[in-house]
Amino acid sequence: xxxxxxxxxxxxxxxxxxxxxxxxxxxxxxxxxxxxxxxxxxxxxxxxxxxxxxxxxxxxxxxxxxxxxxxxxxxxxxxxxxxxxxxxxxxxxxxxxxxxxxxxxxxxxxxxxxxxxxxxxxxxxxxxxxxxxxxxxxxxxxxxxxxxxxxxxxxxxxxxxxxxxxxxxxxxxxxxxxxxxxxxxxxxxxxxxxxxxxxxxxxxxxxxxxxxxxxxxxxxxxxxxxxxxxxxxxxxxxxxxxxxxxxxxxxxxxxxxxxxxxxxxxxxxxxxxxxxxxxxxxxxxxxxxxxxxxxxxxxxxxxxxxxxxxxxxxxxxxxxxxxxxxxxxxxxxxxxxxxxxxxxxxxxxxxxxxxxxxxxxxxxxxxxxxxxxxxxxxxxxxxxxxxxxxxxxxxxxxxxxxxxxxxxxxxxxxxxxxxxxxxxxxxxxxxxxxxxxxxxxxxxxxxxxxxxxxxxxxxxxxxxxxxxx
Numbered sequence: 001x002x003x004x005x006x007x008x009x010x011x012x013x014x015x016x017x018x019x020x021x022x023x024x025x026x027x028x029x030x031x032x033x034x035x036x037x038x039x040x041x042x043x044x045x046x047x048x049x050x051x052x053x054x055x056x057x058x059x060x061x062x063x064x065x066x067x068x069x070x071x072x073x074x075x076x077x078x079x080x081x082x083x084x085x086x087x088x089x090x091x092x093x094x095x096x097x098x099x100x101x102x103x104x105x106x107x108x109x110x111x112x113x114x115x116x117x118x119x120x121x122x123x124x125x126x127x128x129x130x131x132x133x134x135x136x137x138x139x140x141x142x143x144x145x146x147x148x149x150x151x152x153x154x155x156x157x158x159x160x161x162x163x164x165x166x167x168x169x170x171x172x173x174x175x176x177x178x179x180x181x182x183x184x185x186x187x188x189x190x191x192x193x194x195x196x197x198x199x200x201x202x203x204x205x206x207x208x209x210x211x212x213x214x215x216x217x218x219x220x221x222x223x224x225x226x227x228x229x230x231x232x233x234x235x236x237x238x239x240x241x242x243x244x245x246x247x248x249x250x251x252x253x254x255x256x257x258x259x260x261x262x263x264x265x266x267x268x269x270x271x272x273x274x275x276x277x278x279x280x281x282x283x284x285x286x287x288x289x290x291x292x293x294x295x296x297x298x299x300x301x302x303x304x305x306x307x308x309x310x311x312x313x314x315x316x317x318x319x320x321x322x323x324x325x326x327x328x329x330x331x332x333x334x335x336x337x338x339x340x341x342x343x344x345x346x347x348x349x350x351x352x353x354x355x356x357x358x359x360x361x362x363x364x365x366x367x368x369x370x371x372x373x374x375x376x377x378x379x380x381x382x383x384x385x386x387x388x389x390x391x392x393x394x395x396x397x398x399x400x401x402x403x404x405x406x407x408x409x410x411x412x413x414x415x416x417x418x419x420x421x422x423x424x425x426x427x428x429x430x431x432x433x434x435x436x437x438x439x440x441x442x443x444x445x446x447x448x449x450x451x452x453x454x455x456x457x458x459x460x461x462x463x464x465x466x467x468x469x
Contacts, residue, residue, distance in 0.1 A: 001110060001131045004041055005193075005210060008032055010313040010341055011061050012199035014210065016143060019047045020108025022133055027051035027077070027107050029127065029143045030195050031064035033261065033344050035071065038064075051107060053077040055145025055195060056124040057086060057254045059158050059247040060202055062346045066257050069094040077105065081116045082123035085165070089256045099125060109133035117147040117183070119176025120154030120202070122168075128190075141191030142214070148183055149194045150207035153223040155240050158202075162248040173233040180224060188215025201247075201314075204240050242393065242411065246317035246345055253346050267339060270327075270354040273362040276300070279327055280365075285320065288329040289338055290356055292437035296453065301365045303329060305441035307434075308338055315438060317345050318411045328353035369440050372452040374461045377427050387422030391439040392430050392458070402429065402461060410435045417446045429454035429461070 002019035017038055019026035026047040028038050042049050052065035052074050068074040073095060078088055080098035088096075097105060101116035109132040117126045127143040130136055146154035156172025159165040191213055198208040205222075218224050226232035270276050280286060280302040288295055288303045289312070295305040306315055308330070320326060326347065330338055332355050342350060360366065372380075380386035381404065388405040390397055397407045408416050410430070420426065426448065430436040433456055440453045454461065 001133055002026065002045055002047070006032070006037055007197070007210065008061075008344070010310060011344060012197045012206070013061055014193070014195055014197060016193055017041055017049075018107070018110060018129065019045060020110050020133060021045075023108030024048060025050045025108045027053055027074075027112075028064075028068060029053045029193075030055055030058070030145060031068055033062040033064045033067060033258070034340050035064045035067045038068070039072075048072075049074050051075045051077055053112070053127055053143070054079070055126060055143065055147070056121045057088070057251060058146075059162065059243070059250045059254075060196075060200065061344050062250065062258050063254050066091075066094065067261060069096075070260055071262075077112070077114075079114075079116075079123040079125045081118070081125060082121070086121065086123040086255075091257075101125075106132075113139075115182060117144070117179040119156055119172050119179045120146040121159065121172070122175070124154070124179075128186075138187065139190055141193055142186065143193045143195075145195040146202045147179060147194075148192060148217060148221070148223075149196060149200075149203050150192075150209045150212045150217070151221055152203040152206045153180065153221070153236070155203055156236065157240050158243055158247060159251075161243050163251055169237065170233070173236050174229065176223075176236060177226075177229050177232050180226075183214065184218060184224065186214045188213065188218065190214045192217065199310075201241060201243055239395070241395075244314065244317045245411070246322070246347075249322055249346055258346060259348060261343065264343070264348050267328075267335070267350050268352040270352050271358075273354070273359050276327070276329075276354050276359060277363065277365060284327055285324045286327040286329065287316075287320075288356060288441075289331075289334065290329075292434065292441075292453075295441060296369050296371060296437065298360055298366050298368055299441070300329070300359060300363050301367045302445050303441070304445050305438060307437075308334055308341075311434065312338075313341050313345055315410075315435075316342060316347065319414065319438075319442070320347060322347060322349070325349045325351035327351055329356040329359055331356060367444065367449070369444060370452050371433075371455045372427060373455050374464050374466055377429075377452070377454055377461075378466045380425070380427065384424075386425045386427050386452075387420070389420065389426055389428045389439075390430075390458075391428060391435055396431065396458075400458075400462075402458065405429075410439050413439050413442055414446075417443065417448070420448065425450040425452065427452045427454055430457045432459055433457040 004017040076096040099114040159168040289308040
């Protein structure tokens with residue numbers, strides 16, 4: 001048997017290829033939209049991808065299951081649990097196998113058994129794997145999707161918070177408690193292969209270790225220590241982070257099917273900066289993907305900075321308008337990766353791009369902003385010559401914040417620019433200076449020019465023990 005692990009660090013999303021070396025057949029569990037890595041891996045081992053297994057309708061990325069089905073005629077192995085609101089649509093033209101609790105199927109000598117594990121979503125299933133090629137009479141492990149993670153379990157509140165499914169949070173929490181009873185009955189020696197790692201918004205405290213065992217999670221996973229339903233529900237619902245805006249879009253896309261990658265239009269290249277400047281004047285959505293340090297020194301007026309780093313996909317999903325075309329300012333060598341990353345969260349309306357270095361060199365509409373040290377910021381605030389804006393989340397704010405600061409979280413800042421309460425220079429801060437740099441770019445693009453980014457954010461402010469008097 002072949003077991004291959006794939007991990008997208010930007011999405012903190014894991015997928016798996018399982019292959020039978022006897023039959024040369026392979027399947028992919030919870031595939032990402034870009035299926036090329038799976039095709040290359042299968043080819044390397046002389047295998048054919050014959051199936052795509054999905055644990056549930058995903059909310060945080062576009063599934064590649066339909067890509068595999070359309071391009072390779074792979075069979076979809078998907079859930080038939082849950083009510084009609086959570087059934088897959090538009091799959092009649094594709095080879096598919098709808099699965100209920102305890103259903104089994106074979107891929108060569110490998111047996112997969114589906115078990116219904118609702119809680120994160122009503123249709124959620126997990127796949128128990130038994131390697132018949134190794135003459136095993138007990139299962140090796142379980143692909144848990146967003147059911148059980150290393151150190152955590154899936155959050156039950158996404159359907160209500162993103163899709164407006166009234167009452168789904170409470171129902172999901174109770175379902176999760178029942179599903180975990182099934183998990184506790186599994187043999188301790190079984191491995192677990194979850195769908196996400198640390199950094200995913202599909203749980204609140206996921207571990208960074210890629211896999212675990214049933215026995216280990218029984219001993220150390222907080223959720224599996226609970227024996228009282230009410231106490232479990234309370235703990236599960238407490239402290240869940242606000243889900244990104246794009247989650248609602250992903251649910252709909254994965255339920256009905258995204259446009260195939262090969263059918264997406266080619267991204268045009270802008271070679272004349274005057275064309276770009278006209279787009280800016282017309283109010284186009286234009287992002288500069290350079291590091292914030294470069295953007296701060298020099299950037300084209302009216303553009304927004306979303307650095308292409310580990311947090312890019314998160315903030316793109318939060319801040320970009322899916323209803324409007326997108327224009328990119330990027331390094332040409334990074335364009336393909338940026339495009340694939342945006343496609344991974346369903347942002348397919350990438351109209352055009354321009355090489356950012358060329359654009360900066362040719363434009364006459366450049367501006368900059370200043371980074372300010374904590375002690376300089378304190379002097380301005382102490383003297384009443386600046387306004388302080390906190391763009392962290394509410395939980396961070398409630399724990400502690402700079403005295404006199406106004407809170408507008410980064411995820412909401414585009415909709416609340418008019419609520420900034422001061423005509424004085426504005427100092428923007430977050431925890432480290434990364435989110436605040438994005439916020440500064442958004443505020444500048446909206447006409448607020450007298451603005452500073454707090455270097456090192458609240459962490460540096462606190463480290464220097466600065467207190468306003």
